Amino acid sequence: KYYNPSILAWPELGSSSRIGDVHFVKVTSAERHWREVSVGEVVVENTVNVVANKTVENGSGVVIEIERQSPPVSCNNTIGSVTVDGVLISVPGSWRRIKYKQTFMETQKCFAIFGSVPNWASGIYTPGVLEFDFDLDELWKEEYLGPNGNHFDGVNALCGDEHFWMVNKPNTPVAGVSLRRKSGGAIAGISTFGKCGMFKFKISDICVLD
Numbered sequence: 001k002y003y004n005p006s007i008l009a010w011p012e013l014g015s016s017s018r019i020g021d022v023h024f025v026k027v028t029s030a031e032r033h034w035r036e037v038s039v040g041e042v043v044v045e046n047t048v049n050v051v052a053n054k055t056v057e058n059g060s061g062v063v064i065e066i067e068r069q070s071p072p073v074s075c076n077n078t079i080g081s082v083t084v085d086g087v088l089i090s091v092p093g094s095w096r097r098i099k100y101k102q103t104f105m106e107t108q109k110c111f112a113i114f115g116s117v118p119n120w121a122s123g124i125y126t127p128g129v130l131e132f133d134f135d136l137d138e139l140w141k142e143e144y145l146g147p148n149g150n151h152f153d154g155v156n157a158l159c160g161d162e163h164f165w166m167v168n169k170p171n172t173p174v175a176g177v178s179l180r181r182k183s184g185g186a187i188a189g190i191s192t193f194g195k196c197g198m199f200k201f202k203i204s205d206i207c208v209l210d
Contacts, residue, residue: 128188
């Protein structure tokens with residue numbers, strides 16, 4: 001399936017603005033199209049103790065549900081020695097951008113999302129995308145994605161007790177995001193890392209910009 005980009009054309013790349021719950025930037029031209037990926041294209045890699053279930057849902061396309069199978073890990077003062085959970089969902093091809101919806105469940109003390117790979121998660125998976133930047137990327141339909149409201153604060157990786165993945169339960173944080181592909185990488189896609197908690201989330205509505 002092909003979709004015309006629903007992105008406002010700002011005068012210069014990097015110009016940005018929030019309109020309601022939508023953050024727009026100029027990222028492409030009208031000549032390019034978002035393409036919904038097929039289930040056969042999506043490759044999922046996950047660390048030990050993490051299970052990924054890949055399905056197709058009407059209206060959401062390919063859906064990947066991720067969940068830690070072992071009991072949640074409580075860190076207290078031992079964050080540095082705790083095993084990192086991680087997932088890489090890659091899509092082949094020479095696409096330039098990827099967009100998707102991510103739904104965050106349970107609680108997670110340490111997280112790295114939207115292309116971020118902090119030191120504590122290095123050496124596991126390389127997502128091949130640039131991490132989310134408010135001036136260059138899109139974010140839309142944010143719900144409970146801030147520590148004190150719906151709007152994401154732009155922090156892609158954090159360990160703590162006062163961020164959205166800790167304080168918003170029983171509400172469910174969710175957002176759509178688009179990310180830029182790095183040049184030169186053969187493998188690229190969606191990554192999420194976590195430790196100290198119950199690693200559980202869902203990815204859906206995956207499209208690439210060819």
